[in-house]
Amino acid sequence: MDIAVLGTGMAGRTLSGALADLGHEVAVGTRDVEHLQQTNTDFAHWQQQHTAVRVLPFADAAAHGLLVFNVTAGAASLAALEQAGADNLAGKVLVDVGNPLDFSSGMPPALTVANTDSLGEQIQRALPETKVVKALNTVNAGVMVAPAKVAGGDHDLFVCGNDNAAKTFVTSSLQEWFGWQRFVDLGDISAARAMEMYLPLWLRLMNAVGTPMFSVKVVR
C-alpha cells in the first residue's frame, strides 16, 4: 500500500521502517528535506539503512499516501498537517499517533491541550474531509510495530474516531501488519482526550517499570 508517515522522530522512523520492511511503498514527510538530511545525523544514518523509504516534503508525502500516519511532535502537528494540505488528505484515513506534550516547563511534560479538547479533535476539525483515527499514541514506538515483544502481545491498543469503517480498516491493518491482537474502541474522536490524558500516567509508569517496552491489559 502507498503509505505516508509524517514525522521523522524515533516513532516516525520506527513506523516507516517497519512498514517498508513489509513491502509497502512508504514516503516519510518532513518540513524541509534538505535541512533534515544535512542536520539530523540520526535520520541520515537511518535513511542509509532504509533506502526504499522516500523522504518528501509534507505535502508530497501526504499526496502519496492512501493511508497517512501523523507521528509529528504533538505541539507541531497542526502546523505540519496544514503544510501537508487538506486537499492531499481529503477522503483518506489519517492515523493520529501524536501526543501534545509540552516540555516548556521541564519534566515530566504537561499537555498543550487537555481536558475539554484534544489534539485528535483539533486535527479532525482542521481536516473535516479526512477520517481521523486516533491510535498507537499510548505505546512506545518499539511496541507499535512489535506488540508481541510485550507479554506476547496480550495487551490492549486503544482506538477512537468518528468513522467506524476507518477504525476497522486501521485495526485490521495493525493486526495483519504488526500482529496486534486486542483493541478497545473508545468511541468517537472526542475520546482522544482520554487517550492523550493517559500520557502523564504512561510516563510515570515508564519510570516505575523501568522500560518503555510495556503496555496495559484491560482485565475484568
Place this chain on the structure above:
Amino acid sequence: MDIAVLGTGMAGRTLSGALADLGHEVAVGTRDVEHLQQTNTDFAHWQQQHTAVRVLPFADAAAHGLLVFNVTAGAASLAALEQAGADNLAGKVLVDVGNPLDFSSGMPPALTVANTDSLGEQIQRALPETKVVKALNTVNAGVMVAPAKVAGGDHDLFVCGNDNAAKTFVTSSLQEWFGWQRFVDLGDISAARAMEMYLPLWLRLMNAVGTPMFSVKVVR
C-alpha cells in the same frame, strides 16, 4: 483501627462498610449529619445495615480516625477537608480517593483541575502536616474493597505520595484488608496529575467494557 471515611456516596459507603465488617472502628464524616439522614434514603437504608459505623460531622470523624480516607466528590473535597480541620488531620495518613470530576458541561465529565496541578497536590498543600497518599481513585468502589472480583486480583493499583512510609502503610493495609496484590508506586504527590487524568480513559473503558468492575494490568 480507628478509621475515618469522609464522604457518604457509593464509594464512601462501600469502603466504610467493608472496613467495619473487618472489625475496624469506622466513623463516616459528612457535612450535616441530620440533613444526610433525613434526605438521603440510600444512605439511611445503608446505615440500617451498618449500625456499627458512626456518622459524624467531618471534624469529629477526622478527629476519630488514625487513618483517614477522602472519598468526597473531588470538586467538593477541599471544602470538606477544611471543615474536617487541619489540626484533626495533622500527623495522620490521608488516603485521597477523590476524582475532581466536573459534570457542569454534561457527560462525559471533564476535570476541575488537571495537567499542571491536581486535587491530590491541592490537598497536600492545604494540609502540609498530613501525609497524603493518592490511591484507589483509579478503580470502582466494588473493586477497591474486593480486587479479587476482577481477574482474580491480577491487576494493578497505582499509588503516589511524598512520604514513603505512608505509602508502604497504605499498600500493606490494602493488601491485608482487601487482598490487593499488585501496586505501582508512581512517585511523589505530583503523580496525582497522572492518576486523576486517567479518569477520562477509565470512563471510556467502562463504556467499552460494559461494566465498572474492571481494572488494568501493567505488562511488559
